[in-house]
Amino acid sequence: MTAGIDTPDRRGRIGLHLTGRDLDRNPDVVVKDVEVLANDWYVLRATTFEQRMSDGTWRTERRETYDRGDGATILLYDADARTILLTRQFRFPVYVNGHPDGMLIETAAGLLDEDDAEAAIRREAAEETGIEVGPVQHVFDVFMSPGSVTERLHFFAAPYRSDDAHETRHGVAHEGEDIEIVELGIDEARAAIGTDIVDAKTIMLIQWALLDGPFA
Structure with a gap:
């Protein structure tokens, strides 16, 4: 069991690995996986997605995002x-x-x-x-x-x-x-x-x- 994913972390959060998985506003971007790298207070994620480029080919990219809230x-x-x-x-x-x-x-x-x-x-x-x-x-x-x-x-x-x-x-x-x-x-x-x-x-x-x- 992982805190912040299966059980609450110290801020009471669970399911932190789900953020971004349901994004569908851009048909040229398809999220494939979300990995939580750190969630001591704010959340650091690595997201793997496929992106259709301007020439029509698809590329797989992996980007880290730091989520501290707005x-x-x-x-x-x-x-x-x-x-x-x-x-x-x-x-x-x-x-x-x-x-x-x-x-x-x-x-x-x-x-x-x-x-x-x-x-x-x-x-x-x-x-x-x-x-x-x-x-x-x-x-x-x-x-x-x-x-x-x-x-x-x-x-x-x-x-x-x-x-x-x-x-x-x-x-x-x-x-x-x-x-x-x-x-x-x-x-x-x-x-x-x-x-x-x-x-x-x-x-x-x-x-x-x-x-x-x-x-x-």
């Missing part, structure tokens, strides 16, 4: 003050891949878990910045790393008042979060893209805010 992120902005509210926290994956100290400046974000996207981003904004947001604007949904990661990220924006950003430290302690809030002028943030701001979702929301959003 997520949401939000840009908090003060249009009058021309500021945005970001976070800074340690991210080991960027640290091990060459970031100077792993302290990444980002928009507030998190996984949906059992919530819908809007409820999740309200939760994450409160946990990471201390801001209880009012009405939110859905901006777009994006697959951030489609070559290997299944996650779809839901992008939002909402106003905040600069005067409401009091505490500098936030996060859920039992989840290992130690998050500093960073308030930047939008022009300062734009100038920092590619140097101090190197997180993709954050760059995308800053650019949206300048091109089509509150600072356009």
Whole structure:
């Protein structure tokens, strides 16, 4: 008996090897097998499928996918003050891949878990910045790393008042979060893209805010 397949794993999941087997939306792709490689917390699968190529021949491919669930992120902005509210926290994956100290400046974000996207981003904004947001604007949904990661990220924006950003430290302690809030002028943030701001979702929301959003 295998945890996550025949019996519940530590997150209570079973049947993890069935994901993708019933896909039939693309007649040129036929899933043949799904193997669970790891499911310690998120799920790493290897899927074997046959794909009909443009010349009509069929090829057998094997691809690994990392399933961590879908997520949401939000840009908090003060249009009058021309500021945005970001976070800074340690991210080991960027640290091990060459970031100077792993302290990444980002928009507030998190996984949906059992919530819908809007409820999740309200939760994450409160946990990471201390801001209880009012009405939110859905901006777009994006697959951030489609070559290997299944996650779809839901992008939002909402106003905040600069005067409401009091505490500098936030996060859920039992989840290992130690998050500093960073308030930047939008022009300062734009100038920092590619140097101090190197997180993709954050760059995308800053650019949206300048091109089509509150600072356009």
